[in-house]
Amino acid sequence: MAETARTPVSRRRPQDDPADPGDRRSRYGNRPTMKDVAARAGVGLKTVSRVVNGEPGVTPDTERRVQEAIDALGFRRNDSARVLRKGRTASIGLVLEDLADPFYGPLSRAVEEVARAHGALLINGSSAEDPEREQELVLALCARRVDGLVVIPAGDDHRYLEPEIAAGVATVFVDRPPGHIDADVVLTDSFGGARDGVAHLIAHGHRRIGFIGDQPRIHTAIERLRGYRAAMADAGIEVDEAWVSLGPTHPERVARAAEAMLAGPDPVTAIFTGNNRVTVTVVRVLAGRPRPVALVGFDDIELADLLSPGVTVVAQDAAQLGRTAAERLFRQLDGASGPPERVELPTRLITRGSGELPPAR
Amino acid sequence: MAETARTPVSRRRPQDDPADPGDRRSRYGNRPTMKDVAARAGVGLKTVSRVVNGEPGVTPDTERRVQEAIDALGFRRNDSARVLRKGRTASIGLVLEDLADPFYGPLSRAVEEVARAHGALLINGSSAEDPEREQELVLALCARRVDGLVVIPAGDDHRYLEPEIAAGVATVFVDRPPGHIDADVVLTDSFGGARDGVAHLIAHGHRRIGFIGDQPRIHTAIERLRGYRAAMADAGIEVDEAWVSLGPTHPERVARAAEAMLAGPDPVTAIFTGNNRVTVTVVRVLAGRPRPVALVGFDDIELADLLSPGVTVVAQDAAQLGRTAAERLFRQLDGASGPPERVELPTRLITRGSGELPPAR
DNA sequence: CTGAAAGCGCTTACAG
DNA sequence: CTGAAAGCGCTTACAG
Numbered sequence: 001m002a003e004t005a006r007t008p009v010s011r012r013r014p015q016d017d018p019a020d021p022g023d024r025r026s027r028y029g030n031r032p033t034m035k036d037v038a039a040r041a042g043v044g045l046k047t048v049s050r051v052v053n054g055e056p057g058v059t060p061d062t063e064r065r066v067q068e069a070i071d072a073l074g075f076r077r078n079d080s081a082r083v084l085r086k087g088r089t090a091s092i093g094l095v096l097e098d099l100a101d102p103f104y105g106p107l108s109r110a111v112e113e114v115a116r117a118h119g120a121l122l123i124n125g126s127s128a129e130d131p132e133r134e135q136e137l138v139l140a141l142c143a144r145r146v147d148g149l150v151v152i153p154a155g156d157d158h159r160y161l162e163p164e165i166a167a168g169v170a171t172v173f174v175d176r177p178p179g180h181i182d183a184d185v186v187l188t189d190s191f192g193g194a195r196d197g198v199a200h201l202i203a204h205g206h207r208r209i210g211f212i213g214d215q216p217r218i219h220t221a222i223e224r225l226r227g228y229r230a231a232m233a234d235a236g237i238e239v240d241e242a243w244v245s246l247g248p249t250h251p252e253r254v255a256r257a258a259e260a261m262l263a264g265p266d267p268v269t270a271i272f273t274g275n276n277r278v279t280v281t282v283v284r285v286l287a288g289r290p291r292p293v294a295l296v297g298f299d300d301i302e303l304a305d306l307l308s309p310g311v312t313v314v315a316q317d318a319a320q321l322g323r324t325a326a327e328r329l330f331r332q333l334d335g336a337s338g339p340p341e342r343v344e345l346p347t348r349l350i351t352r353g354s355g356e357l358p359p360a361r
Numbered sequence: 362m363a364e365t366a367r368t369p370v371s372r373r374r375p376q377d378d379p380a381d382p383g384d385r386r387s388r389y390g391n392r393p394t395m396k397d398v399a400a401r402a403g404v405g406l407k408t409v410s411r412v413v414n415g416e417p418g419v420t421p422d423t424e425r426r427v428q429e430a431i432d433a434l435g436f437r438r439n440d441s442a443r444v445l446r447k448g449r450t451a452s453i454g455l456v457l458e459d460l461a462d463p464f465y466g467p468l469s470r471a472v473e474e475v476a477r478a479h480g481a482l483l484i485n486g487s488s489a490e491d492p493e494r495e496q497e498l499v500l501a502l503c504a505r506r507v508d509g510l511v512v513i514p515a516g517d518d519h520r521y522l523e524p525e526i527a528a529g530v531a532t533v534f535v536d537r538p539p540g541h542i543d544a545d546v547v548l549t550d551s552f553g554g555a556r557d558g559v560a561h562l563i564a565h566g567h568r569r570i571g572f573i574g575d576q577p578r579i580h581t582a583i584e585r586l587r588g589y590r591a592a593m594a595d596a597g598i599e600v601d602e603a604w605v606s607l608g609p610t611h612p613e614r615v616a617r618a619a620e621a622m623l624a625g626p627d628p629v630t631a632i633f634t635g636n637n638r639v640t641v642t643v644v645r646v647l648a649g650r651p652r653p654v655a656l657v658g659f660d661d662i663e664l665a666d667l668l669s670p671g672v673t674v675v676a677q678d679a680a681q682l683g684r685t686a687a688e689r690l691f692r693q694l695d696g697a698s699g700p701p702e703r704v705e706l707p708t709r710l711i712t713r714g715s716g717e718l719p720p721a722r
Numbered sequence: 723c724t725g726a727a728a729g730c731g732c733t734t735a736c737a738g
Numbered sequence: 739c740t741g742a743a744a745g746c747g748c749t750t751a752c753a754g
Binding site for chain 4: 033034035045046049053077078079080081082083084085086
């Protein structure tokens with residue numbers, strides 16, 4: 001990569017070193033190696049290694065000489081080589097759906113903080129909700145020999161991970177369970193959260209309640225729909241299937257679904273939305289309507305309290321989800337044994353007004 | 362890491378292979394290597410390498426035998442070893458302020474997409490606005506020998522990067538320029554954006570306009586303040602220093618600053634906020650006040666259009682920022698030469714109501 | 723306290 | 739078309 005050194009910064013490799021063997025042409029833009037440091041300091045390779053890694057058993061004088069050579073050459077240990085010998089890469093992979101989705105920001109950050117506390121770096125990637133891309137990304141991370149994986153699955157068959165897990169790659173799934181394999185998983189109680197949210201609407205007098213959720217192949221979408229149906233059943237309300245809509249969460253589809261439920265002679269008087277993206281779109285749809293429609297959304301959204309009415313939500317703690325998963329991962333790496341566990345985090349109903357609107361007449 | 366293989370998944374390494382030399386005890390949970398594949402297929406190491414990498418010059422029959430051995434052993438190439446030999450790691454580092462900040466989500470995703478198009482993985486980390494942590498993270502990435510770095514700097518002195526850049530690590534700074542070194546940088550036109558936003562408030566009759574921004578050691582905070590002063594000067598308005606407040610962007614500090622400007626006999630009639638976090642807090646403060654106060658914020662925020670009034674903003678394109686930076690990075694890696702460049706992306710004023718309020722009497 | 727040799731799992735450069 | 743040898747930059751295991 002020497003050809004990219006387009007800066008005026010001068011090369012650190014001194015030309016005037018008589019100890020310079022002169023036969024090094026590494027690919028790393030001529031970076032000095034431990035061998036170079038050893039030659040310049042007049043010591044063995046292992047002594048340099050000791051100094052670089054702060055191992056004991058080096059006289060202060062020798063250490064000083066080595067340190068001087070390190071500084072003079074601008075040496076920085078190649079962790080990529082170190083990793084090959086040591087076996088652990090001190091890095092973990094995080095595969096999620098979309099780095100740009102605000103739901104995953106706090107989750108990523110939480111995973112990062114735990115990784116940092118364990119001295120590991122985070123390699124991050126988006127599956128874009130594409131099972132093939134998920135697999136491609138996960139296997140690329142395995143090829144890099146990450147110590148562990150935190151995966152928010154897009155696909156529903158993770159048997160491709162079996163050899164990797166057997167080979168020792170610690171793995172924790174988050175937000176959705178893996179398919180066809182047994183592994184640690186950290187979830188939000190989607191069923192319970194949705195049931196509570198819908199029950200809240202029923203308690204405020206609603207009976208014709210719509211549900212708009214994500215695609216049916218996504219676990220959380222199904223679970224939240226189950227929660228919706230359970231709450232309706234508990235109240236003895238028969239669900240008209242015209243009130244239920246699952247599908248992609250892009251604004252056009254969601255807006256169409258909402259409009260459909262609100263049209264006709266017998267429109268819904270309330271809507272339960274299955275995630276943050278759906279909620280945002282439905283809020284927009286409802287803002288353009290004269291008659292108030294009650295709304296409870298799964299996931300909290302920024303500024304929800306400042307809208308009129310404020311948006312009542314079933315909040316999940318994305319950061320806690322990430323933290324819990326990452327901590328389980330490092331517990332696996334620290335040698336914890338036992339069967340895979342399933343952790344379910346509770347949700348929290350936050351009432352702000354939209355969920356407490358009475359049914360329109 | 363064999364101790365973490367707690368799943369019922371069976372080991373892929375067959376025990377019945379007579380070609381098995383039996384003396385391999387790798388640290389990678391006994392992962393098969395090319396050597397193992399070669400032994401099983403009865404071919405040389407180089408032939409395995411050819412098949413794995415899709416190189417030409419292998420008879421279909423040999424290829425088939427090798428492929429069978431690969432499948433039987435569950436071999437996956439160790440890219441970590443490959444990297445050591447090849448020189449390029451096909452990974453880039455992205456150091457930003459906070460993965461959880463919604464501003465950085467689209468930026469990260471855009472960098473990731475460009476990296477993906479170039480076959481590279483993304484290693485991601487938050488500096489938490491701490492210069493030491495930024496340096497620690499950047500140098501850890503250099504030790505891993507990432508091919509390049511995209512850095513949103515927290516610190517103001519990046520001379521520590523000189524040896525790395527000289528050694529060939531491609532580097533692009535984003536959102537804020539580096540300190541004391543010359544390198545590619547992609548910025549938003551903070552000065553122009555702020556000037557336009559403040560001029561918009563002046564055009565709507567305001568003269569007593571507050572400015573609440575980030576800490577003064579942050580480049581964008583200073584630039585936006587400069588834009589504010591320029592707009593005021595252009596209109597012949599003398600700035601009362603009580604209208605200006607720079608500091609940390611946590612809600613308490615920002616709310617206090619806003620309250621102070623709005624108190625007293627001669628309060629400001631409009632506020633210009635320096636970034637998304639400041640805007641969110643000021644919207645909250647203003648929502649609790651009887652008299653309308655005009656507001657223009659730097660950075661767009663979700664649902665801004667649904668508040669009453671809608672929040673007028675000076676929007677920057679975070680995704681475009683990330684894309685531009687990553688593309689420059691890969692152009693460097695592809696051997697582009699020339700002096701470092703500074704790219705400045707324009708902002709866009711989006712009027713939604715809050716910025717068009719007249720001064721309160 | 724110090725260092726030479728072997729090896730991590732690949733690719734490179736070369737010879738058959 | 740195929741493969742043995744050397745080497746990437748470190749650490750490990752061992753001997754002085």
